Amino acid sequence: MRVLFTRDGRTGYARRLEEISLADLVFCHPTRDFSRRHGQINKPVAFFSRTVGDLVACESQHERRFLILADWNLDVIHIAAQPFTIEFPTGHELKSHTPDFVLITRNGGVVVVDVKRPSAVGSEEVLQRHAAVHQFLAQAGMQHASWSDIPHSITSNLALFASARAPEAALAQIGPEVLEAARSGARVHEVVSHVADLLQVPAPLVLVVVRRLLWNHKLAIDLRQPFGMETTLL
Known part of the structure; x- marks a missing residue:
């Protein structure tokens, strides 16, 4: 052969x-x-x-x-x-x-x-x-x-995280504060609001960093549930 x-x-x-x-x-x-x-x-x-x-x-x-x-x-x-x-x-x-x-x-x-x-x-x-x-x-x-398959919510969430394009400078500045604020049980909107106020940066940019950290395995959620601002971090 x-x-x-x-x-x-x-x-x-x-x-x-x-x-x-x-x-x-x-x-x-x-x-x-x-x-x-x-x-x-x-x-x-x-x-x-x-x-x-x-x-x-x-x-x-x-x-x-x-x-x-x-x-x-x-x-x-x-x-x-x-x-x-x-x-x-x-x-x-x-x-x-x-x-x-x-x-x-x-x-x-x-x-x-x-x-x-x-x-x-x-x-x-x-x-x-x-x-x-x-x-x-x-x-x-x-x-x-x-x-053959896996729940669509999982791959939809991962596709969203994979598309997060945070500048490296923003990731270096915002990432540590997100990880510090992302205690188990915190909701995404709580982390985004806290870090945006703390660093005086746009909330949408913080959200992109959150998605990037989820793709990088630095944060975790229940992937079976659609990702959103009310999502609970694990």
Whole structure:
């Protein structure tokens, strides 16, 4: 079996399973085109990943929701979309398979992820395909996982936090005061009002810093509940 890679989207190269290196996974370019046509239900989007420091392509909003979760995970140090295509040998039940994402973890582990909608994840075809992919990747010490869903409130909150763009100078000035005021049980509006009055800075800027600190795991809330000014900090 061969694993096909490309680094520029135009020219490709092949690796045997045992030859794949972390460099192949880090510098890979998506091996499949992201189509966009009239009437298409799932349309490609891109998400700016703090982990990668660049845009990562997604074939759908559903894939973007998974990507947000992966980007927020502190154990993930690299994310790549459609990183390679597995070519199965002649006569195999599968001809080829291109996974949706590959994650590289802080300890050097590799997790290959296929994203499916809940309505499809339990189908016989998907189960058989993923079983074959899992068995193949395990030979190289790679994990294979299938992700289908999580409550929308969680990914909506994380998307809001990910979009917080606080200038570093403002984060350095306001961040410590927010953390000082954000005792367990305090509501967001209480923290924002207190810090804005204390430092004589605009309340909307303080709120952006709060969102940034939530993305950075410095503050915590119940992600199952929509974020707002009445949200309680944990």
